[in-house]
Amino acid sequence: MISATKIVTNKTTARQILTQVVPRRAVLAMPEYYPPLAGRNALRLDFNENTFSPSPKVLERLRQITAEGLTKYPERAGVERIAAAHFGLAADQVLLTNGVDEAIHLVCAAFLEEIDEVLISTPTFFMFEVSARMMTAHLMRVQTDASLEFPYGRFLAAITPQTKLIIVASPNNPTGAVVSREHLLNLCAAAPQAVVMVDEAYYHFFGETLFADVGKVPNLLVARTFSKAYGLANLRIGLLAGNAELIKYVRKVSSPYNVNGVALDCLPVALADEEYVYWYAAQVNAGRTRMMDGLRTLGVDFFPSHANFVLMKIGIKHAELVAAMRTHGVLLRDRSSDPGCDGYVRITIGVEEHVTRGLAALKESLQEIGWAK
């Protein structure tokens, strides 16, 4: 058997010589995330994506991509200037990333030492945990109570002098719960030694943002994705905004080519077509009301969501419901293994027709599995 290390001693030193490659301890200990993406040739109400399409103007831009264009390395800086201006920010306050996933990863890489603490509330987006644990074992989780609301008082009390990074998604995934601007700014003030990253991936379905505080609050970072309302999940593009000093460090640990040129070509067009994004958000907001009304009629409890999904309390038949819905051609996401979410299943809200199909399949599936509260 090959042992990973052997001890070599000479007169003055005892040192370990590695006889096989091992990763950092944090990498060995960190959790893995394998989203269940196989076999999604159905109505995708499982991953909170846009269920329909990006702006037709983006599709038009895609058709103009040339062979020569594909041979070039992507140029991020010009598009960053356009995106910054669109959001009323300076170019050095913005970094484009390979989705918010990469923004989280880069923030952890830029700011965390092994001894630092990261503070999150659970349940939340699992990538916070994956990226934080990549750097440090000191991930502090504040669990919501049965209400699933953000546990503001206990969260504030959990800040310590060792807290170096706080990540809060508002609206949160998988609950759809939100945190007020006042509470988020209080967190920034209570932890001046920490980066406070507010993940606004679902901003368009809620409408409140901390963008106006970017640059004014020195330790605030705000992340936005183009995977949801803009319908560009497959292009992998997100945006991180913050004061220029913080962004400078995150940029330093990013590859200059982290965002592909196709995504960079499409972003200005997607941003300019505001009408389309408002239309899509309006579809979702109307659909969410219809879904929540439908759930009340069916007797299914749920968390009142501010995002493009609703977390339903199904109970012991959660897996049966997901399987039954699949036979109706509709994918849902079982969230039962999330902390505090036993028996919960999440349904994405899309355009009108998709909500109608989702609701109809839900009604039939609940009947088929003999569901009762």
Ligand SMILES: Cc1ncc(COP(=O)(O)O)c(C=O)c1O
């Ligand atoms: C809260 C939250 N942040 C970020 C993401 C991922 O965003 P992106 O596709 O930009 O990596 C998700 C995806 O589900 C999410 O729920």
